[in-house]
Amino acid sequence: xxxxxxxxxxxxxxxxxxxxxxxxxxxxxxxxxxxxxxxxxxxxxxxxxxxxxxxxxxxxxxxxxxxxxxxxxxxxxxxxxxxxxxxxxxxxxxxxxxxxxxxxxxxxxxxxxxxxxxxxxxxxxxxxxxxxxxxxxxxxxxxxxxxxxxxxxxxxxxxxxxxxxxxxxxxxxxxxxxxxxxxxxxxxxxxxxxxxxxxxxxxxxxxxxxxxxxxxxxxxxxxxxxxxxxxxxxxxxxxxxxxxxxxxxxxxxxxxxxxxxxxxxxxxxxx
Numbered sequence: 001x002x003x004x005x006x007x008x009x010x011x012x013x014x015x016x017x018x019x020x021x022x023x024x025x026x027x028x029x030x031x032x033x034x035x036x037x038x039x040x041x042x043x044x045x046x047x048x049x050x051x052x053x054x055x056x057x058x059x060x061x062x063x064x065x066x067x068x069x070x071x072x073x074x075x076x077x078x079x080x081x082x083x084x085x086x087x088x089x090x091x092x093x094x095x096x097x098x099x100x101x102x103x104x105x106x107x108x109x110x111x112x113x114x115x116x117x118x119x120x121x122x123x124x125x126x127x128x129x130x131x132x133x134x135x136x137x138x139x140x141x142x143x144x145x146x147x148x149x150x151x152x153x154x155x156x157x158x159x160x161x162x163x164x165x166x167x168x169x170x171x172x173x174x175x176x177x178x179x180x181x182x183x184x185x186x187x188x189x190x191x192x193x194x195x196x197x198x199x200x201x202x203x204x205x206x207x208x209x210x211x212x213x214x215x216x217x218x219x220x221x222x223x224x225x226x227x228x229x230x231x232x233x234x235x236x237x238x239x240x241x242x243x244x245x246x247x248x249x250x251x252x253x254x255x256x257x258x259x260x261x262x263x264x265x266x267x268x269x270x271x
Contacts, residue, residue: 003081033200095224101170150254157253198244222259
């Protein structure tokens with residue numbers, strides 16, 4: 001019942017935001033950070049709820065659905081219906097799943113280095129991959145030095161190879177089981193939304209976020225923040241925003257890869 005009340009409250013808030021957008025002709029990227037984040041999360045939650053609703057349609061299927069929800073709460077229920085312990089455990093499980101793709105993403109980056117025409121950029125990317133694989137957390141300027149790499153062949157968003165898109169999808173907790181054009185479109189959309197959120201957050205200021213909002217923001221961007229102190233999460237989120245707010249739309253492939261580049265070794269999280 002508590003979960004239903006929370007979901008209903010979220011639905012009413014989402015409706016108020018959408019109504020205000022319609023009345024004042026406001027686009028998504030023009031909303032405040034908290035409004036943007038609420039709509040983003042609510043859409044994902046509703047998509048999961050709709051799946052449950054669809055499989056409950058056949059006669060007597062609702063009894064089976066209740067059993068499945070009890071047996072598989074992580075896969076079928078949204079966070080409103082998780083216990084505090086389940087929230088921590090399930091976030092750890094999800095991060096473990098996305099972390100499995102980190103080494104593949106780094107290996108794919110190394111594989112395309114010979115295809116980069118600029119010798120300086122080739123050296124920078126080789127050096128960055130080596131540092132990350134050796135357990136070093138890269139500095140913001142080291143990542144930003146590669147922005148030109150990620151707006152052209154072979155690492156631009158429109159030039160990414162299918163294997164890399166599948167690995168990046170897993171790192172973003174998105175399904176990799178789609179045709180390449182759909183994978184590319186979904187990654188573009190997801191990364192663009194995060195970029196818009198970052199700009200709104202930079203305008204608001206990290207200091208205005210609650211501890212839970214900081215940890216949620218870090219987790220969305222690739223860091224397993226469930227076991228990291230709040231001040232460390234704020235520091236990491238500040239580094240992320242420095243990179244994100246420096247990037248143009250054509251360079252968003254770097255932001256997408258940043259989920260791995262910036263999070264893999266932060267405070268020993270590579271374990």
